[in-house]
Amino acid sequence: MTILAWVVVFSAAVGATLLLNKLIRFSDDGLLKKLICFLTFTFFLTPAPVPLYAESWAPAFVIAVFEFFFQAQGSPSESAGILLASLVVVSAIVSAMHIWGRKRKI
Numbered sequence: 001m002t003i004l005a006w007v008v009v010f011s012a013a014v015g016a017t018l019l020l021n022k023l024i025r026f027s028d029d030g031l032l033k034k035l036i037c038f039l040t041f042t043f044f045l046t047p048a049p050v051p052l053y054a055e056s057w058a059p060a061f062v063i064a065v066f067e068f069f070f071q072a073q074g075s076p077s078e079s080a081g082i083l084l085a086s087l088v089v090v091s092a093i094v095s096a097m098h099i100w101g102r103k104r105k106i
Contacts, residue, residue: 009059013044031098038094046086048079
């Protein structure tokens with residue numbers, strides 16, 4: 001993808017994060033807010049290689065959707081696996097930072 005396309009995806013990630021943050025602004029759970037923000041960014045910005053175009057990268061969720069719905073012999077497992085792994089890693093890091101931050105305040 002070109003730089004302009006990644007700028008559009010980044011803008012969508014910022015917009016989605018701000019929208020979700022507005023929707024959960026009444027939640028008292030700091031961990032939930034942090035997870036939603038970081039996972040939204042991760043969901044939109046995780047890159048994956050485009051099948052049959054080795055040097056091209058695109059957002060993993062876009063590749064997974066196109067491979068699943070629009071390709072007759074498509075296999076979204078690689079891009080979906082990359083996306084899932086990145087979401088799990090970010091969840092673990094954000095949760096650990098939240099717990100570590102709470103313990104330091106006490």
